[in-house]
Structures are given as structure tokens and as C-alpha cells.
Amino acid sequence: MTSYESSRAPGADPLYDVVVLAGGAARRLGGADKPGVRVGGRALLDRVLAACADAGTTVVVADPRPTTRPVTWAREDPPGGGPLAALDAGLRHTTARYVLVLSADLPFLQEGTARLLLTLLRTGGADGVLLTDADGRDQPLVAAYRTPSLRHELAALTKEHGALTGLPLRRLTATLDLTRVPDPVASFDCDTWDDIASARARIREHGHVLDEWISAVKDELGIDLDVDTGVLLDLARDAAHGVARPAAPLTTFLVGYAAAQAGGGPEAVAEASRKAAALAVRWADEAEKADGHPADPPDGTPDTRPDAG
Numbered sequence: 001m002t003s004y005e006s007s008r009a010p011g012a013d014p015l016y017d018v019v020v021l022a023g024g025a026a027r028r029l030g031g032a033d034k035p036g037v038r039v040g041g042r043a044l045l046d047r048v049l050a051a052c053a054d055a056g057t058t059v060v061v062a063d064p065r066p067t068t069r070p071v072t073w074a075r076e077d078p079p080g081g082g083p084l085a086a087l088d089a090g091l092r093h094t095t096a097r098y099v100l101v102l103s104a105d106l107p108f109l110q111e112g113t114a115r116l117l118l119t120l121l122r123t124g125g126a127d128g129v130l131l132t133d134a135d136g137r138d139q140p141l142v143a144a145y146r147t148p149s150l151r152h153e154l155a156a157l158t159k160e161h162g163a164l165t166g167l168p169l170r171r172l173t174a175t176l177d178l179t180r181v182p183d184p185v186a187s188f189d190c191d192t193w194d195d196i197a198s199a200r201a202r203i204r205e206h207g208h209v210l211d212e213w214i215s216a217v218k219d220e221l222g223i224d225l226d227v228d229t230g231v232l233l234d235l236a237r238d239a240a241h242g243v244a245r246p247a248a249p250l251t252t253f254l255v256g257y258a259a260a261q262a263g264g265g266p267e268a269v270a271e272a273s274r275k276a277a278a279l280a281v282r283w284a285d286e287a288e289k290a291d292g293h294p295a296d297p298p299d300g301t302p303d304t305r306p307d308a309g
Helices: 044-050 083-091 111-123 147-161 193-203 206-221 229-242 247-261 266-292
Strands: 016-021 058-061 072-074 098-103 128-132 138-146 178-182
Touching (some): 044 206, 083 147, 111 128, 111 138, 138 147, 138 178
Parallel strands (some): 058 072
Antiparallel strands (some): 098 138
């Protein structure tokens, strides 16, 4: 549960909505289905959706496709009308006073970044808060905005030009008071196959691969559960060292099964892990005593029986 969820009163309006623009032509990818391209085993679109799972309404502006969680689908008219037309179409399905506006090709966007953008927006006076990339360029599709500000400026642009079709995003952002946050990682987007290759390589680096794998497994299995992976890794190590190497995966599986039977949740996983870890330590202690002192009685006193030697 995030701070946004915990601060929302029952029945209150959602604190923020999300509009994800996912209907571009991906010309620099040869027309490939960019939102469906997998990085770290997950579709780019699903990776973005995971970063804003606590939104009130999540709107994806594109033709419908399978996703890891339910969304509202929208489409600009005519399709392919550009980012401003797509944004306008998506905003029509939102009600919250704040909106995250995201592209569908952000492999490294995290929930913490989305939370930061929203916090800065809520506590500041700007119309929006956006990230800048490694070259200092604005990334208006990794941003949080005040929804009334967007609606007002989009209406003004529609009145001025007759329609939003074909207009660039800068026509909108140039009219807004924006706060900028440098973040070359979260703002990294995948426009080319080289970008895709770079993202895949980064995810497989030692410092990222485990977290990425756990996230991918949870998405694949439909699990929304945050657990202390360090505890599970320590348990697997103790089981492998104190019992036998195959005991590690089997023990962690049994811990998950026991936690599910106990109702699930991080607390159930932690308790099952604690019990299994204690058992692994006891098992190892017994094995060490058996190997080092095979004839010692339980109280540690020498055995003086005539045949003890």
C-alpha cells in the first residue's frame, strides 16, 4: 500500500489518474508493436502499468490488447492523430485532479518515481512536474500534471487550431508552468532497437537482475505481494548449506504454499520463512554435532562405559 492509498478516505475521489499513450506508429522500430516488445520478460506497456498500480483510473490510449491488469481503453479520432489528440482522448475518461501522463516505452519507470512526481506536484504551485533525460531535454510523457490545467490548455489549442490532430506536444508544454526533475534512468525510453538492446542488457546486470526477475514472475503469476527477498535468500542458503542443495528451492516453495494457506500477505511469508529458517539452523547444528562428536551424550559428559572406546 502506498502513501496515496493510505491517505485516501473510503469513498473519496481518487488522488490521481493515469493516461498512457501507447498508440504511436513506432516508425524507428520498423512499425513493430512497441508496447508489446518485451524487456526483462515483460511487455513495455505492462512495465509502465506496474509503476502506477494504485491509480484511480488508468487509461491507455491505443487499440485494446491483453495487459497484466485491467485498464480503460481510449482512442483519438482519427487514430494516429498524434500525442495531443491522444492525450485529449485519454483525459476524457479521467476524474482526478492530478494525472500522470506516460508513454508506453519506459522500461525503468518505478513506482517511487511516479510517487515523487505526484508529491512534488501536490506540494508545489506548478501546473506539472516532468523528468528530464540524460541530455537535459524535457520528457513531457514522464510527468504529473494538474488535470484542470491540461483541460484548459487543450481546449484553448483546439479553439485556436480547430483540432488537435498533428500538433506537437510542445504546443501544450510551452503554455504550462513546469517543474523539472533530472532522471536519466526513469526517463529512458525505447525509440530504436538499439534502445531495446541497451535496456535488456541493463536489466541483466548483476545489480538489477534479481529484482527484475522477481517482478517478472509476480506479473506472470498475477501476484501482487511485496516480500523481503533477503529473508527468502537467507532461507534458501541455510537450507542448501545445512541440509542439501536441492532443499533450497523445495523449501522456498513450501514456504510460499504455507503462507498461502495462512491467508497470504507479507506477514504470512515472513512467519513461514522464520519457522523454516529456524528448522534449517537446528538441522545444521545436529549435523555438525553428529560429525564432530559422534560418541558424546546429550549433556556433553564423557562416556565411561567399558565398551565406549
